Amino acid sequence: MRKFLTAVILTVVSLSVLTKAVQAKDHPKPTGFVNDYAKILSASTKDSLEAKLEEFKNSTSNEISIVTLNSLEGDTIENVAVEIFEQWGIGTKKNDNGVLLVIAPNERELRIEVGYGLEPVLTDARAGTIIRTIITPEFKKDNYEAGIVSGVNAIIEVTSKDPTLFDTQTTTSTSNSSKLDALIFLGMSLIYLSAFLARSKRWWPGGVIGVILGLIFISLTGGIILGLLGLLLDFLLSKNYKKRKNLGLPVSWLSSMGGFSSGRSSGSFGGFGGGRSGGGGSSGSW
Amino acid sequence: MKKFLLGLLAFAVIVGLSLSNTYNKLVTKTQNVDGQWAQVETQYQRRFDLIPNLVNSVKGAFTQEQEVFGAIAEARTRYSGAQSVDEKAQAATQVESALGRLLVVMENYPQLQSNTTVLGLMDELSGTENRVSVERKRFNDVVKDYNTTIKRFPTNLIASMFNFDARAFFEAVEAAKEAPVVDLDTK
Numbered sequence: 001m002r003k004f005l006t007a008v009i010l011t012v013v014s015l016s017v018l019t020k021a022v023q024a025k026d027h028p029k030p031t032g033f034v035n036d037y038a039k040i041l042s043a044s045t046k047d048s049l050e051a052k053l054e055e056f057k058n059s060t061s062n063e064i065s066i067v068t069l070n071s072l073e074g075d076t077i078e079n080v081a082v083e084i085f086e087q088w089g090i091g092t093k094k095n096d097n098g099v100l101l102v103i104a105p106n107e108r109e110l111r112i113e114v115g116y117g118l119e120p121v122l123t124d125a126r127a128g129t130i131i132r133t134i135i136t137p138e139f140k141k142d143n144y145e146a147g148i149v150s151g152v153n154a155i156i157e158v159t160s161k162d163p164t165l166f167d168t169q170t171t172t173s174t175s176n177s178s179k180l181d182a183l184i185f186l187g188m189s190l191i192y193l194s195a196f197l198a199r200s201k202r203w204w205p206g207g208v209i210g211v212i213l214g215l216i217f218i219s220l221t222g223g224i225i226l227g228l229l230g231l232l233l234d235f236l237l238s239k240n241y242k243k244r245k246n247l248g249l250p251v252s253w254l255s256s257m258g259g260f261s262s263g264r265s266s267g268s269f270g271g272f273g274g275g276r277s278g279g280g281g282s283s284g285s286w
Numbered sequence: 287m288k289k290f291l292l293g294l295l296a297f298a299v300i301v302g303l304s305l306s307n308t309y310n311k312l313v314t315k316t317q318n319v320d321g322q323w324a325q326v327e328t329q330y331q332r333r334f335d336l337i338p339n340l341v342n343s344v345k346g347a348f349t350q351e352q353e354v355f356g357a358i359a360e361a362r363t364r365y366s367g368a369q370s371v372d373e374k375a376q377a378a379t380q381v382e383s384a385l386g387r388l389l390v391v392m393e394n395y396p397q398l399q400s401n402t403t404v405l406g407l408m409d410e411l412s413g414t415e416n417r418v419s420v421e422r423k424r425f426n427d428v429v430k431d432y433n434t435t436i437k438r439f440p441t442n443l444i445a446s447m448f449n450f451d452a453r454a455f456f457e458a459v460e461a462a463k464e465a466p467v468v469d470l471d472t473k
Contacts, residue, residue: 078416124413125406132405278325279420282409 025073027084030065032269033057038068038105040144049152060160062118063091063272066148068103077104077283081113091115091275098275099155105144107285110135112155114281121163122155128282129166130154136286308444315432319453322425323371326456329418330378334365336414337385340407344388347398351391357384375456385411422456429453 028037033053034046041049053064065088072080081102091098096117103110112127134154138147157165341355361384365377398404433452436445 078419082420123410125409127413128405128409129402279417280413281416282413 027087030088034066036068038070040068040105045145056156061092062097062159064099064155065090066101072104072107077102077109077111081111082279085113085277088272089274090272093274096275109285111283112281113277115275115277118159119280122158124282126158126166131282131284136284139286308441312445312450315435318428319432322428326421326425329421333414336410343404343407344392344398347395354388354391358388426455429455
């Protein structure tokens, strides 16, 4: 009887298993932010780009990845870019804030693929302008390194400092930039405040600041809520600061706020955050 | 006797559970298909909204070929009037071919190639076209997944019991495979 039941259970379980067919080409797993399969970058440029992109991720959570390919294997660069983006999951899962720069030197095509979350900031037009005005002029002179480095810098600028840097229309940019400046200032001051709170071992300063801010901007209840949040934040930050110090990680002013350490080993690349893209961005050729 | 009844009960429970399991799975997959189609339509709408900007930027430069603007306007009207999913898909294809004709004509005006506003709009338009094709590809993927599920045994029994029918893929329209030809010698 028991055997019969087990058989039935096993049959039911195995019947409900559905095998998923793999359609798209399987791309190799990323070995870092920079994946130079076509070998057009020197080792020192690769290392400095890798460090820059890691720092960018730690301070803004945006993930930029660079891929150079020997061949597109007959596929369009748009398809390949979307496939790689899907398989690697660039950007955090919550914010979908990833950017992928794909370069195919043999087909002389490139593409900036933008994740859903960054599409409002790095619009198709801005990506296209970066490609046309910054990257392809260098590529036409065979300066791949210069083109890639300045392209990456431009992407970093647009996604963290000034989104309107590459705007072609002048109508709406002026009214938004002052609001953006205020927000950036607020953001920077919050980062420094948090770094300050982290360094102090006691955690009541966070609570006090929270209460004051809440009372000023909201009301009594807001003050109490913000006070509690401030306490919690300071507690977490102080803990994180201590942990990072013990691990020997950098505790400079900027990095002690961001980069909540996950304690991973220094050799291997942990992968990207699982973000998605929907085909936004721009392509170019030279 | 009691053991036999207990065994039967257990068997019935297992079958019932797996039935509801499968039914729910089919429901989820149908929702995936519908949800993904909505994504495709979102991108159609995005393209629809971009077109007037492009038309306005290039209209002044065209010395002839004004009929392409008429074709675009008509295609857009048809798209906004389309109700069912099939009508919308067909209207979207018409918009695409009208747009294709406009783009071909634009290539005859080199001054447009260096106009930064036009270039920005062209970037947005090709970005939108790419998004349309990405969402369509994803739509076909979920339709394939769903169709495979309802056709495999024994799920197909439950599927037909509850009227889960196969869904149509998004097929490339035959006309779209030919590049649009513009005859400039008519006037």
